[in-house]
Ligand SMILES: Nc1ncnc2c1ncn2[C@@H]1O[C@H](COP(=O)(O)OP(=O)(O)OP(=O)(O)O)[C@@H](O)[C@H]1O
């Protein structure tokens with residue numbers, strides 16, 4: 485019989501990290517099932533990176549406990565390091581080296597002999613759509629290419645648990661999709677991924693469970709459906725055939741949905757949030773009744789849908805403030821963002837490539853003294 489918690493990749497109890505006056509991580513309990521993508525969602529300064537660093541043994545917790553595959557991050561740090569890999573928030577490969585040189589160097593430092601290191605580098609460059617750019621210096625890479633080479637470097641040895649700290653911040657939508665495909669491929673090969681993100685749609689797309697953190701505390705945790713259901717049953721979206729019927733539709737929807745109705749920019753569209761008390765069944769009934777009333781009043785409805793609230797709405801409802809605070813990181817869709825070096829003409833595309841993870845890759849320890857993305861990537865050794 486397996487010990488309790490054996491199917492958990494990560495388990496924390498009351499984890500705390502304090503920096504001066506700041507309780508960066510303030511009593512966090514997590515249980516991350518193995519073999520899944522677990523999303524940690526929170527705005528700038530929520531404590532995401534600090535939590536990840538403690539779990540990756542880069543930072544010493546000030547309180548509580550954390551176990552990775554059953555190993556205590558303090559007492560059994562080496563055992564933890566042998567199972568994990570971290571792609572930090574900021575790219576940590578050597579800018580002056582080419583992509584290929586970086587991967588070969590890291591593979592050599594991880595103990596691969598030269599031919600094996602070369603082969604693994606070539607394999608990952610191919611899988612990540614970087615073969616054409618392989619012999620360019622990394623400083624000439626686009627933002628999307630940098631993130632990909634960074635993730636490639638962190639899975640030179642197949643980790644059981646991969647920490648991805650905001651892997652797509654600052655990337656354009658296309659590059660984000662490429663990174664998402666890589667994450668999916670990594671998990672398909674049996675790894676667990678702990679992904680931090682400020683992007684609600686990213687957590688929604690990738691994660692099976694999500695912890696929402698704010699000011700060092702987990703303020704909600706569950707499957708995407710559970711999170712959404714805890715905030716409200718959903719949003720009703722209506723599109724009318726005739727714009728002139730909208731005022732009457734607004735009146736009827738307000739009456740029958742008992743909710744505030746929003747007029748969309750599109751002159752035939754209306755939206756209302758329903759079932760805020762979490763009564764999902766009630767919301768569906770209410771929505772059906774409202775639809776019936778519209779048709780009884782001669783209003784032609786072209787499209788009607790009842791969807792779950794977005795994760796943005798979830799965050800707003802849980803924290804009383806939007807996830808997009810004033811000091812939020814770069815907006816991946818903002819074309820004017822000067823910090824976004826993404827090259828929109830990037831010809832590489834890993835989506836149609838083979839899996840980036842090679843299950844036959846050697847499993848020598850990552851991070852224990854090596855240059856892996858972990859200990860040296862940001863912030864040095866545990867302090
Ligand atoms: N080494 C440090 N010394 C002092 N304060 C720190 C240190 N590292 C983090 N903090 C503080 O701890 C809090 C949490 O920071 P952390 O970097 O974990 O947030 P985050 O959720 O990763 O944010 P972001 O989305 O901006 O990356 C912040 O208030 C931050 O200023």
Ligand SMILES: [Mg+2]
Pocket residue numbers: 532533534573649650
């Ligand atoms: Mg961070």
